[in-house]
Amino acid sequence: MAIPTTHFVILAALLFAVGSGGVLLRRSGISILLGVELMLNAANLTFAAFARQHGQLDGQVFVFFVMAVAAAEVAVGLALLVAIYRKQQSIDVDRLNIMRW
Amino acid sequence: MWGEVAVTALKLLVVAVGMLTAVPVMVWVERRGAAFIQDRIGPNRVGPLGLFQPIIDAVKLFFKEDVTPAAVNRGLYFLAPMIAIGVALVTWIVIPFGAGHDVTLFGVPLDGVMVAPDLNVGVLYLLALSSLGVYGIVLAGWSSNNKYSLLGGLRSSAQLISYELSMTVAVLGVLMATGSLHLGDVVSYQQQHVWNAVPQFVGFVVFITAAFAETNRLPFDLAEAETELVAGYHVEYSSMKFAAFFMSEYINMVTASALIVTLFFGGWSLPGVNLTGWPGLLVSVAVFVAKVSFFLWLFVWVRWSLPRFRYDQLMTLGWKGLLPLATLNLIWVAVAMTMGWL
Amino acid sequence: MELIVFYATAAIALVSALVAVSHRNPIVNVLALVVTFFCVAVCYALLGASFLAAAQILVYAGAILVLFLFVVMLLNAPEEQAAGEPRPVQGVAGFALTAVAAIGGVLLLAAVPSAEPASPPDGHVVALGRLLVGPYLFAFELISVLLLAALVGALVLVKRKH
Numbered sequence: 323m324a325i326p327t328t329h330f331v332i333l334a335a336l337l338f339a340v341g342s343g344g345v346l347l348r349r350s351g352i353s354i355l356l357g358v359e360l361m362l363n364a365a366n367l368t369f370a371a372f373a374r375q376h377g378q379l380d381g382q383v384f385v386f387f388v389m390a391v392a393a394a395e396v397a398v399g400l401a402l403l404v405a406i407y408r409k410q411q412s413i414d415v416d417r418l419n420i421m422r423w
Numbered sequence: 424m425w426g427e428v429a430v431t432a433l434k435l436l437v438v439a440v441g442m443l444t445a446v447p448v449m450v451w452v453e454r455r456g457a458a459f460i461q462d463r464i465g466p467n468r469v470g471p472l473g474l475f476q477p478i479i480d481a482v483k484l485f486f487k488e489d490v491t492p493a494a495v496n497r498g499l500y501f502l503a504p505m506i507a508i509g510v511a512l513v514t515w516i517v518i519p520f521g522a523g524h525d526v527t528l529f530g531v532p533l534d535g536v537m538v539a540p541d542l543n544v545g546v547l548y549l550l551a552l553s554s555l556g557v558y559g560i561v562l563a564g565w566s567s568n569n570k571y572s573l574l575g576g577l578r579s580s581a582q583l584i585s586y587e588l589s590m591t592v593a594v595l596g597v598l599m600a601t602g603s604l605h606l607g608d609v610v611s612y613q614q615q616h617v618w619n620a621v622p623q624f625v626g627f628v629v630f631i632t633a634a635f636a637e638t639n640r641l642p643f644d645l646a647e648a649e650t651e652l653v654a655g656y657h658v659e660y661s662s663m664k665f666a667a668f669f670m671s672e673y674i675n676m677v678t679a680s681a682l683i684v685t686l687f688f689g690g691w692s693l694p695g696v697n698l699t700g701w702p703g704l705l706v707s708v709a710v711f712v713a714k715v716s717f718f719l720w721l722f723v724w725v726r727w728s729l730p731r732f733r734y735d736q737l738m739t740l741g742w743k744g745l746l747p748l749a750t751l752n753l754i755w756v757a758v759a760m761t762m763g764w765l
Numbered sequence: 766m767e768l769i770v771f772y773a774t775a776a777i778a779l780v781s782a783l784v785a786v787s788h789r790n791p792i793v794n795v796l797a798l799v800v801t802f803f804c805v806a807v808c809y810a811l812l813g814a815s816f817l818a819a820a821q822i823l824v825y826a827g828a829i830l831v832l833f834l835f836v837v838m839l840l841n842a843p844e845e846q847a848a849g850e851p852r853p854v855q856g857v858a859g860f861a862l863t864a865v866a867a868i869g870g871v872l873l874l875a876a877v878p879s880a881e882p883a884s885p886p887d888g889h890v891v892a893l894g895r896l897l898v899g900p901y902l903f904a905f906e907l908i909s910v911l912l913l914a915a916l917v918g919a920l921v922l923v924k925r926k927h
Contacts, residue, residue: 343862352791352837360786
């Protein structure tokens with residue numbers, strides 16, 4: 323028998339909560355970006371689950387788009403981290419308290 | 424049900440045994456080939472023409488002391504060689520290595536002899552898994568807690584990401600012409616039309632260059648680069664852990680050759696040969712092995728003929744040379760398909 | 766059978782996700798996330814989306830996380846110090862979010878009768894491709910522009926001025 327859609331949605335919700343916890347609580351810039359990735363993945367899982375629920379592929383197309391946006395986000399985010407590290411030898415976001423650098 | 428299980432197990436066995444025998448044979452070919460190219464004799468003491476040398480080497484590696492340096496990150500240090508060899512072995516389940524028309528075994532049809540014939544995203548699966556191989560190298564480089572290892576791992580990750588791009592774009596041309604992601608369809612398309620290497624020669628050149636880079640072979644072996652990085656990512660490894668990296672390099676070579684053959688040189692097919700049944704199966708497997716062997720020899724040939732690239736040259740070649748060429752190939756395929764030439 | 770696979774995958778995904786956000790060593794974080802994304806790929810496969818499963822591994826595990834690993838090694842990112850400024854608000858918010866997700870999940874399980882999912886249409890990859898260059902063509906093109914912009918942006922950000 324097929325797995326109910328609710329199962330996937332709950333798993334996605336838990337993954338999203340874990341990811342947002344990482345974004346809120348961590349201080350290393352890299353870990354924050356990782357948390358964001360986890361949240362995006364959780365959203366993707368919901369899209370795919372509902373795509374199956376409704377028997378349409380549009381949800382899967384959205385997953386595809388989210389993956390592309392995530393790739394773009396990571397490229398820019400990591401470039402920012404490298405730039406910040408070069409300025410102040412740290413990627414601790416708590417130390418990022420000057421607006422001009 | 425049990426017939427299918429038995430047949431799949433048999434296929435797995437054939438693949439595993441095939442890969443594990445290919446490694447020592449390739450080691451012998453490499454050493455004798457190097458000697459031939461450099462006008463030396465090479466290993467000739469153990470067995471006829473030194474054929475048993477790899478067996479002796481394997482025994483030696485087994486009995487070497489397995490040193491674990493004090494300051495390594497233990498978990499990852501042990502995990503890295505496992506990832507390397509595991510990933511190298513599992514990519515084989517989607518490569519069709521023989522024709523199975525009208526052949527049944529225990530009542531199960533052997534259509535397109537590959538381990539997982541129903542995987543309709545075969546090419547994607549292959550690219551995805553082979554892109555995981557980098558973890559073995561990067562983790563080995565990082566966990567060894569050694570500057571040279573780290574440099575090797577860093578170089579390797581940058582190199583693999585860069586060349587995977589051109590490789591994928593080159594494969595896209597083939598997939599567009601075939602209209603399917605299934606490797607069996609790629610072979611039967613080439614059987615009906617023409618080998619992809621003819622209309623997509625540029626794509627083939629890009630793919631084979633990227634394949635050399637992906638397998639970390641000379642002239643792109645910057646992750647090892649023994650003259651500058653000692654041995655790169657596996658400096659700190661000894662005994663069977665080192666052997667695992669060594670074997671995964673050769674298995675990756677075989678996989679890359681098999682991919683080149685399947686995507687661009689008609690796979691197991693040979694023009695003019697249309698046998699069915701068991702003779703067809705045996706002939707097609709033999710044809711496949713012969714084609715793969717040629718490209719394996721090419722790997723050896725290139726290794727001992729070309730010097731190593733410098734790191735910036737490698738990146739320049741990847742991003743400014745291969746990627747535009749691969750895109751050009753893609754555009755050419757699109758135009759040719761629109762005009763009805765392909 | 767499928768349910769067992771799902772529960773095992775979900776458990777591994779959650780545990781590795783927790784490791785990914787809580788461990789102090791950034792390399793371990795990235796590796797745990799690789800495991801999580803693998804589990805998500807298995808979920809896609811269970812949902813019948815084989816293309817997404819392959820793309821998930823190819824894009825996330827094969828490219829994005831390798832890039833993360835590369836940057837972690839390049840910056841030689843130190844382990845996060847344990848003592849820092851306390852973050853009461855964020856902590857409460859995180860727990861609240863998790864609680865909401867858990868309670869919502871239980872309510873969802875109780876309230877929604879498990880509707881039999883409609884089977885997705887055949888020819889996944891082909892159908893997906895037709896959707897991408899058909900109804901979603903504009904979004905598809907926008908994505909390519911976005912990727913180009915990200916590429917240029919990343920280059921500008923890390924380029925050293927001579």
